[in-house]
Amino acid sequence: MIVALSGGIGGAKLALGLSRLLPPRELTIVGNIGDDFEHFGLYITPDLDTLLYTLGGLDNQELGWGRRDETWSFMETLAALGGETWFRLGDRDLALHIERTRLLRNGEMLSAITANLCDRLGVAQRVLPASDDRVPTRVLTDQGWLGFQHWFVGLRAAPAVRALDFAGAAEARAVPEAIRAISAADAVVICPSNPFISIEPILAIPGFREALAATRAPVIAVSPIIGGRAVKGPTAKMMMEFGQTPSARAVAERYGDLIDGFVADETDAGTLSGLRPRVTFAPTLMTTLADKEALARIVLKAARELQ
Amino acid sequence: MIVALSGGIGGAKLALGLSRLLPPRELTIVGNIGDDFEHFGLYITPDLDTLLYTLGGLDNQELGWGRRDETWSFMETLAALGGETWFRLGDRDLALHIERTRLLRNGEMLSAITANLCDRLGVAQRVLPASDDRVPTRVLTDQGWLGFQHWFVGLRAAPAVRALDFAGAAEARAVPEAIRAISAADAVVICPSNPFISIEPILAIPGFREALAATRAPVIAVSPIIGGRAVKGPTAKMMMEFGQTPSARAVAERYGDLIDGFVADETDAGTLSGLRPRVTFAPTLMTTLADKEALARIVLKAARELQ
Numbered sequence: 001m002i003v004a005l006s007g008g009i010g011g012a013k014l015a016l017g018l019s020r021l022l023p024p025r026e027l028t029i030v031g032n033i034g035d036d037f038e039h040f041g042l043y044i045t046p047d048l049d050t051l052l053y054t055l056g057g058l059d060n061q062e063l064g065w066g067r068r069d070e071t072w073s074f075m076e077t078l079a080a081l082g083g084e085t086w087f088r089l090g091d092r093d094l095a096l097h098i099e100r101t102r103l104l105r106n107g108e109m110l111s112a113i114t115a116n117l118c119d120r121l122g123v124a125q126r127v128l129p130a131s132d133d134r135v136p137t138r139v140l141t142d143q144g145w146l147g148f149q150h151w152f153v154g155l156r157a158a159p160a161v162r163a164l165d166f167a168g169a170a171e172a173r174a175v176p177e178a179i180r181a182i183s184a185a186d187a188v189v190i191c192p193s194n195p196f197i198s199i200e201p202i203l204a205i206p207g208f209r210e211a212l213a214a215t216r217a218p219v220i221a222v223s224p225i226i227g228g229r230a231v232k233g234p235t236a237k238m239m240m241e242f243g244q245t246p247s248a249r250a251v252a253e254r255y256g257d258l259i260d261g262f263v264a265d266e267t268d269a270g271t272l273s274g275l276r277p278r279v280t281f282a283p284t285l286m287t288t289l290a291d292k293e294a295l296a297r298i299v300l301k302a303a304r305e306l307q
Numbered sequence: 308m309i310v311a312l313s314g315g316i317g318g319a320k321l322a323l324g325l326s327r328l329l330p331p332r333e334l335t336i337v338g339n340i341g342d343d344f345e346h347f348g349l350y351i352t353p354d355l356d357t358l359l360y361t362l363g364g365l366d367n368q369e370l371g372w373g374r375r376d377e378t379w380s381f382m383e384t385l386a387a388l389g390g391e392t393w394f395r396l397g398d399r400d401l402a403l404h405i406e407r408t409r410l411l412r413n414g415e416m417l418s419a420i421t422a423n424l425c426d427r428l429g430v431a432q433r434v435l436p437a438s439d440d441r442v443p444t445r446v447l448t449d450q451g452w453l454g455f456q457h458w459f460v461g462l463r464a465a466p467a468v469r470a471l472d473f474a475g476a477a478e479a480r481a482v483p484e485a486i487r488a489i490s491a492a493d494a495v496v497i498c499p500s501n502p503f504i505s506i507e508p509i510l511a512i513p514g515f516r517e518a519l520a521a522t523r524a525p526v527i528a529v530s531p532i533i534g535g536r537a538v539k540g541p542t543a544k545m546m547m548e549f550g551q552t553p554s555a556r557a558v559a560e561r562y563g564d565l566i567d568g569f570v571a572d573e574t575d576a577g578t579l580s581g582l583r584p585r586v587t588f589a590p591t592l593m594t595t596l597a598d599k600e601a602l603a604r605i606v607l608k609a610a611r612e613l614q
Contacts, residue, residue: 040405041348041412071380073398074405081427083406091380091398098347098381099390105348120388 004189007032007198008047011191012054013286017296024124028181033129034137034201037149042097056121086154130202133172138165157234166204174207182211187303190221194235218306220261223248227267310488311496314339314505315354318498319361320593324603331431335488340436341444341508344456349404363428393461437509440479445472464541467548473511481514489518494610497528501542525613527568530555534574
């Protein structure tokens with residue numbers, strides 16, 4: 001059984017690749033919930049949504065985010081009414097947020113709701129939120145502490161990050177199935193997501209670091225940095241703001257003892273000598289479905305070699 | 308200045324007719340809020356919405372309710388997710404509910420929000436909710452007390468009505484502008500809405516009956532019953548359930564001393580003799596815009612004759 005820790009878009013690509021190589025019940029994906037926020041009174045969990053849409057074949061490939069066959073009447077009308085349009089919600093996407101919020105208000109757990117949505121959306125793999133509690137990431141900038149989505153979407157991640165806070169993480173409870181899955185796994189894959197805002201919010205919840213340290217399964221991270229640049233999002237920018245040179249090496253060092261293996265892009269060959277984790281080089285840019293499958297195959301092979 | 312008291316669709320038709328004959332600032336419409344409810348955490352006020360859409364030329368003429376150029380991606384997707392679909396919300400309509408709810412949560416008054424929405428939707432007339440407080444109509448049926456929309460939309464108004472309750476009405480505060488408008492009016496028009504569930508929830512709020520009794524302006528009601536049948540909705544059915552024979556006469560008697568004039572359909576000529584209010588017969592079925600204007604013209608003429 002393979003467990004993948006994932007943020008949104010980049011992580012979901014590798015999760016999709018893995019899903020095409022493994023029997024559905026042998027893949028568990030633990031999604032970041034640090035990006036979650038309330039908007040218009042709706043509970044929105046962008047990384048879980050991206051995972052569900054991607055694994056369900058419902059992702060919007062033109063936009064690169066959101067849902068396929070999307071329409072925008074709601075947003076268009078909201079703009080005409082003078083409403084808040086900084087966070088774009090498609091008409092179909094809205095249905096997911098409304099239904100999830102309704103079930104949360106009924107007292108259902110996010111993990112149970114996510115399992116139910118997997119069924120509805122034809123996702124046969126197990127997708128788990130890292131926690132059923134709220135762990136909202138906050139970003140310290142020159143403008144003070146900002147809610148994650150306010151910074152990430154509202155301000156396009158432009159203000160320099162001075163610190164991150166995973167509010168409530170210390171008191172949050174890891175979803176037990178996620179911890180059990182890590183303990184019983186044949187391999188744990190840390191997807192090529194932003195370490196700071198996608199993976200570390202998961203690791204900040206008590207139980208995850210301990211489970212990763214204790215599991216007999218190899219833990220393999222895939223670099224989100226290729227040739228010093230992030231494929232998408234502010235990973236490289238944040239590294240610079242944290243005084244680091246953006247590189248695959250810096251990602252591997254950030255994960256430190258947590259990982260046994262590291263998959264970096266071929267273009268970074270020669271930059272990763274002397275690291276403790278075993279390094280594999282591979283084409284890590286995932287554009288086509290074939291790319292995703294090929295990278296997933298390399299990751300699984302590297303894991304088998306570490307077992 | 309003319310004040311119209313109105314429920315949803317039938318009332319909005321006459322309000323539209325009046326709006327085409329009067330300078331915009333000389334027409335104030337007081338809308339019923341007894342139908343309002345929360346759905347998915349959104350505050351929905353169907354009668355005000357119908358008034359806004361109709362007066363703004365945004366009403367959906369194919370459906371006869373809701374908003375023009377509507378799309379249904381949200382509802383379609385919600386159904387696929389197993390969500391609650393008994394109350395149909397179009398993608399564009401949703402934007403109005405989301406924005407209104409956001410403003411209410413910010414502490415704005417429904418009346419101020421409605422004024423702002425009038426501006427946004429190009430409604431030059433003044434549309435006022437009867438109150439800024441909540442006055443949710445409840446319906447007593449053989450299934451017990453039901454929320455209004457649960458009964459009206461969810462159960463298609465099928466369960467027989469044994470009693471109505473305008474919860475909170477006794478403690479609600481009438482919107483002051485509405486009371487002032489009635490006091491200063493040249494005429495007050497009670498639109499051809501359901502007396503029981505559209506007009507009486509307004510009248511149940513302290514101040515309205517008193518203002519109607521005190522104003523020097525004539526109060527003229529237009530019958531929603533033509534030849535013993537309601538043009539739309541459960542008015543005739545409810546009359547039978549209340550042990551009355553559905554008729555224009557029963558409507559006039561229900562309003563009693565409140566009204567000085569009554570406009571009934573030509574087909575009801577001969578059935579309204581001996582009433583105190585002065586009766587005018589007219590074609591009251593409003594199909595075309597010309598019908599609406601023509602009826603509005605007759606109502607205004609009858610009002611002038613009573614002044």
